Amino acid sequence: MSQQRALILFAHGARAASWAAPFERLRDLTQARQPGVRVVLAFLELMQPRLPEVTAALIADGVSDITVVPVFLGQGGHVLRDLPLMVDELRAAHPQAAITVVEAAGENEAVLNALSDYCVNALGHPSPD
Template identity: 75%
Template sequence: MSKHALVLFAHGARAASWAAPFERLRELTQARMPDVRVSLAFLELMTPSLPELAAELVADGVAHITVVPVFLGQGGHVLRDLPLMVEQLRIDHPQTSIAVVEAAGENAAVLNALSDYCVASLSAHAAPD
């Protein structure tokens, strides 16, 4: 097993169906990196939580965890809650390297992909002139 893991960190919701696109993202990402464990973790309302998943990964021998906040913007959860959670994880698992990258919605490539989708949606549904 790889010593690296990628964690897609999302908010969570009461409706289980809300997680479907995140699971598809996890599956697509896992397919591109078969030697890296790709998992989902949630801030609230769904499991596993980031601390639960991190403990499981560490127990499985993972030495490096990269967390990708799958949020469109950097609100309080990304700016305040996540750093506090990661700080505690680093205390709880000092032997493990834990990195956090920018929120997905702050990344230029992600924004360009969303813009492409928006432009294509208008082209697909625009009334003829």
């Protein structure tokens, strides 16, 4: 039986395959914390899988409730313009599914506090030089 809910971690993508490693770790950590939800990665460009293909595959597998988390530090053009257009197209193509988009990860107070903690803690570590 397939899971009815999914969480798509949506990232930009890059030419270097190694760039995806932290996002894969984030996916795995999130999946471990939410075993009843499918957690998958999707990319805007330069990497696969892309958001439309991931969404279509999830819906074909019986997922009816999808939350998209833009794993971007800020709300630049991709989050403000490109993502809403893509999601509008996905909603039109898949009206049977509920697709929700939340704020960019870097706009979330808890994420900013965690990054600030990391930056402050960096002061206690010797320089690599």
